[in-house]
Amino acid sequence: MLERIHLAIVREVDRQGSLTAAANVLCLSQSALSHTVKKLEHQLGIDIWLREGRSLKLTQAGEYLLGVANRVLPQLAYAEERMREYAKGERGTLRIGMECHPCYQWLLKVVSPYLANWPDVDVDVKQKFQFGGIAALFGYEIDLLVTPDPLYRPGLRFEAVFDYEQVLVVGRKHPLAVTSYVKPEQLADEILIAYPVAIDRLDIYNQFLMPAGIMPKRHKVIETTDIMLQMVASGRGVAALPRWLVEEYARKVEITPVRLGAKGISKQIFLGVREADLDIDYLSAFIGQARQPFSTTDKDTEQRS
Amino acid sequence: MLERIHLAIVREVDRQGSLTAAANVLCLSQSALSHTVKKLEHQLGIDIWLREGRSLKLTQAGEYLLGVANRVLPQLAYAEERMREYAKGERGTLRIGMECHPCYQWLLKVVSPYLANWPDVDVDVKQKFQFGGIAALFGYEIDLLVTPDPLYRPGLRFEAVFDYEQVLVVGRKHPLAVTSYVKPEQLADEILIAYPVAIDRLDIYNQFLMPAGIMPKRHKVIETTDIMLQMVASGRGVAALPRWLVEEYARKVEITPVRLGAKGISKQIFLGVREADLDIDYLSAFIGQARQPFSTTDKDTEQRS
DNA sequence: ATAATTGATTACTTTTTCTCATGGATTGCA
DNA sequence: TGCAATCCATGAGAAAAAGTAATCAATTAT
DSSP states (O other): OOOHHHHHHHHHHHHHSSSSHHHHTTTHHHHHHHHHHHHHHHHHHHHHEEETTEEEOOOOOHHHHHHHHHHHHHHHHHHHHHHHHHHOOOOOOOOEEEOOOHHHHHHHHHHHHHHHTTTTTTEEEEOOOOOOOHHHTTSSSSSSHHHHHHHOOOTTEEEEEEEEEEEEEEEETGGGGGGSSSOOOGGGGGGGEEEEGGGOOHHHIIIIHHHOOOOSSSEOOOOOOHHHHHHHTTSSSSEEEHHHHHHHHHTEEEEEEEEEESSSSEEEEEEEGGGTTTTTTHHHHHHHHSSOOOOSSSSSGOOOO | OOOOHHHHHHHHHHHOOOOOOOOTTTTHHHHHHHHHHHHHHHHHSSSEEEEEEEEEEEOHHHHHHHHHHHHHHHHHHHHHHHHHHHHHHHEEEEOOOOOOHHOOOHHHHHHHHHHHOOOOOEEEEEEEOHHHHHHHHTTSSEOOOOOOSSSOOOTTTEEEEEEEEEEEETTTTTTTSSSSSEEGGTTTTTTEEEEEGGGGOOOOOIIIIHHTTTOOEEEEOOHHHHHHHHHHTSSSOOOEEEEEHHHHTTTTTSSSEEESSSSSSEEEEEEEEEEGTOOOHHHHHHHHHSOOOOSSSOOOGGGOO
């Protein structure tokens, strides 16, 4: 039988590079590991490592086991963590995953009052998912998914918690800054600055430019909002961001929001959770808190649509 | 520590409804389960079941553990299944290394029927090796080497799987197109197009031009076969390729093969494997499949020598 | 009532796991 | 090149863990 210790050994030998070093980390003798490994290989009927000289190298089967270890061991570790919390009557860790950049800005505003109300709850924010946020939610990598794209699946529950308008940001001296709204054609000669994500996931493309068959003169990728907006302010290009975010930055940077199309692009942020988790009080409390327009000390922010 | 058996117990007690019944399914005595459960609850510091009369009811922590069990146990079971497949040689990744361009063309023909026969085997093709293909084979970077240059070493086994003739390719209107074979001197005024590899590894040089002390007017390097042959077709140069490959392309492109020298240059493709791997059946199956002239839907291809 | 079933407990046995000591092999360094 | 250090494998025995049998007390079904 494949036991936890076997996975731990595979992972640790890989991390440490040798059986001896792994043994120390695992608080076992080198001999114990050697015996255990031998026995496991015998039971499975296949080698996990190739013995090359005095070092070990994973076989294909070993590589696979390493993958299993890296997936399963964290689940067990988290389960134990959770059990400890149950035992102490404590609250747990709320692991929040995010799939969009504006989500992050929004989250920052929701998290701080939440942390004040739930001092015993830790919040972890993750942003990278190998197989997407939904998979991470199903795989118990995260407990809460913040996303603009809800995907209704059995076992999951999504709820819209925030409406906002996606607008074009231009420098204050930009010709478009004075127009009441912008048409797709008007972007044909612009440099469009965006976050590094697939183009078909950017609203300004799939809801605005693409339907009109227009492409900007150039597409430029920038990681951070601050730099992005400084580029916009200096007239190096335009970008698309949530209106509330733009208005907040507009105090510090020379930028102006402009509506995208006559009707504007309206967006929502959704929270996704596993149905089974809905009775975890600190989790449902987060959703409840997120549902209300966030209380803020920023007057500007209240102008959002 | 939370072990596999603990999760199995939680799941089985839930399924069977009682400790005693679960014990039977798990091939353990009721006493053993009772002990194990007691110990686990003590270690975790929290009850997993509420004892109500003579029956058990999951606590909140227990419910959570049950969820973990239902998620994690199947992963382990699947991993074991996979390991069994690895052990039986039914599954694996066949990492194929290649050292020549014609090898690649040939490989394409062998791989597709193989993949159909071995749906659980992945094929990886690598073409760059820091210390050469043989070293990659020894170093377990690859499992199979496709090469025109066998190198017999202890621990390795090479086998010729394919004979072909290396010919000159010229455009159909080229003066040489009508000759029955070409002499080295006749290439002295030609532009010779070749893949980007060291000149001394090109057969047309080391078996044909160099022995005669002749060099072409110019040596031109091109990456891809398609472009290379279009250049040849348009009269911009000549190239050296396997006859079967030329004949296949001759349907689409205006090119003709011409024998190199009166006797022609005959070549072989070899497969190299580690002797220790010969009993891996999906690997030996590949060699077996490669050994036979590839079955093809291309009639042209059967004309190869 | 009473017979049957369930989980808990104790004492004991068996199995598994771990360590120690040691050896052979490889590698790095003087 | 030769020596020291390091690595993994192995056998024997100690320590720990997990298992069983027998029995008890409590609950449930008839």
